Amino acid sequence: xxxxxxxxxxxxxxxxxxxxxxxxxxxxxxxxxxxxxxxxxxxxxxxxxxxxxxxxxxxxxxxxxxxxxxxxxxxxxxxxxxxxxxxxxxxxxxxxxxxxxxxxxxxxxxxxxxxxxxxxxxxxxxxxxxxxxxxxxxxxxxxxxxxxxxxxxxxxxxxxxxxxxxxxxxxxxxxxxxxxxxxxxxxxxxxxxxxxxxxxxxxxxxxxxxxxxxxxxxxxxxxxxxxxxxxxxxxxxxxxxxxxxxxxxxxxxxxxxxxxxxxxxxxxxxxxxxxxxxxxxxxxxxxxxxxxxxxxxxxxxxxxxxxxxxxxxxxxxxxxxxxxxxxxxxxxxxxxxxxxxxxxxxxxxxxxxxxxxxxxxxxxxxxxxxxxxxxxxxxxxxxxxxxxxxxxxxxxxxxxxxxxxxxxxxxxxxxxxxxx
Numbered sequence: 098x099x100x101x102x103x104x105x106x107x108x109x110x111x112x113x114x115x116x117x118x119x120x121x122x123x124x125x126x127x128x129x130x131x132x133x134x135x136x137x138x139x140x141x142x143x144x145x146x147x148x149x150x151x152x153x154x155x156x157x158x159x160x161x162x163x164x165x166x167x168x169x170x171x172x173x174x175x176x177x178x179x180x181x182x183x184x185x186x187x188x189x190x191x192x193x194x195x196x197x198x199x200x201x202x203x204x205x206x207x208x209x210x211x212x213x214x215x216x217x218x219x220x221x222x223x224x225x226x227x228x229x230x231x232x233x234x235x236x237x238x239x240x241x242x243x244x245x246x247x248x249x250x251x252x253x254x255x256x257x258x259x260x261x262x263x264x265x266x267x268x269x270x271x272x273x274x275x276x277x278x279x280x281x282x283x284x285x286x287x288x289x290x291x292x293x294x295x296x297x298x299x300x301x302x303x304x305x306x307x308x309x310x311x312x313x314x315x316x317x318x319x320x321x322x323x324x325x326x327x328x329x330x331x332x333x334x335x336x337x338x339x340x341x342x343x344x345x346x347x348x349x350x351x352x353x354x355x356x357x358x359x360x361x362x363x364x365x366x367x368x369x370x371x372x373x374x375x376x377x378x379x380x381x382x383x384x385x386x387x388x389x390x391x392x393x394x395x396x397x398x399x400x401x402x403x404x405x406x407x408x409x410x411x412x413x414x415x416x417x418x419x420x421x422x423x424x425x426x427x428x429x430x431x432x433x434x435x436x437x438x439x440x441x442x443x444x445x446x447x448x449x450x451x452x453x454x455x456x457x458x459x460x461x462x463x464x465x466x467x468x469x470x471x472x473x474x475x476x477x478x479x480x481x482x483x484x485x486x487x488x489x490x491x492x493x494x495x496x497x498x499x500x501x502x503x504x505x506x507x508x509x510x511x512x513x514x515x516x517x
Contacts, residue, residue, distance in 0.1 A: 112138035117145035131431035140417035147176025154435035167406035175503035187298040197350020244492040248511030252363035260355030265323035277304035361400025361507035395457035488516035
């Protein structure tokens with residue numbers, strides 16, 4: 098889509114709402130304004146986001162399913178306004194980005210997803226179970242305390258260790274990959290001044306160069322026996338192999354998503370455990386309920402507030418006509434609090450019977466490829482926390498502070514304490 102298309106409603110049109118999830122109060126509490134929108138303006142335009150927001154469960158499912166009406170290109174950007182020229186100039190010196198799996202439309206999406214999917218099916222990720230458990234306990238050992246920052250030292254570390262292992266990234270490079278992925282999200286959300294965005298752009302170029310080197314080492318025979326080499330070998334013998342540029346872009350995006358989305362699930366799960374001692378006691382008595390607990394966290398306190406789509410033609414959503422070229426956020430966090438779908442939607446309920454309707458992992462062709470891995474990591478993380486940190490609670494004075502992000506709802510820092 099051309100970036101000079103102006104999809105903003107004219108000032109005499111409605112609905113336009115003053116909703117900005119990048120700043121307070123909507124950053125900490127997007128649920129209140131979105132609940133009101135579901136009733137009175139279920140599809141509205143947010144000038145602060147530069148996007149239309151789709152709030153109702155039924156409408157979110159519709160947008161996710163209709164891939165011909167709604168393109169997934171630019172799906173991780175909150176708006177399509179051009180980056181400041183100094184930032185764009187830096188990015189032009191880097192590698193071309195053809196889009197990750199979440200940015201791809203049919204028919205390009207299917208072969209790329211098939212290639213990576215075999216690394217993420219349940220039979221593959223369960224082989225990592227012992228490694229994940231060992232890393233979870235190592236991180237708790239190294240965390241120190243109480244008190245300790247479980248957000249920074251545990252929830253935001255375990256997933257990057259796991260995804261890099263899965264894709265054959267050397268363990269000594271994990272901290273760098275984590276830093277580059279964090280900076281990429283800063284750039285995607287476009288929150289910050291020129292100096293901040295310029296620094297993020299330079300970090301992204303370093304990430305691009307690093308991934309290029311990972312691929313080059315294997316393409317030249319320098320490494321042949323690791324997970325990434327296996328991926329390249331499968332691609333070379335495939336019916337429809339993806340090209341080098343696409344491989345580079347998809348690998349970057351998988352490293353990003355495999356780290357950031359799961360770190361959000363872990364951080365949000367730990368937060369919910371710290372506030373609900375009765376749930377911790379029940380999970381200790383009945384550990385078979387851990388997965389049900391995690392799915393309720395995905396619904397009630399999602400790590401992915403939504404993804405973005407672009408209307409390919411004028412289209413009606415929930416009674417509102419959205420112009421061709423419009424950028425939309427499909428709001429998972431609003432859909433998963435929809436009162437017409439979930440009983441007592443604003444209540445955390447471990448024994449909920451309607452939880453399968455949650456959309457936190459997406460729907461359709463872009464349903465989260467890594468959901469099995471994410472759930473396995475989170476399951477082991479919860480087991481570890483309730484076993485190793487008895488009496489877990491937020492440390493005195495701890496406030497939940499969310500990162501400004503277009504696609505991830507996470508607390509990079511979360512101070513907790515527990516009984517020694």
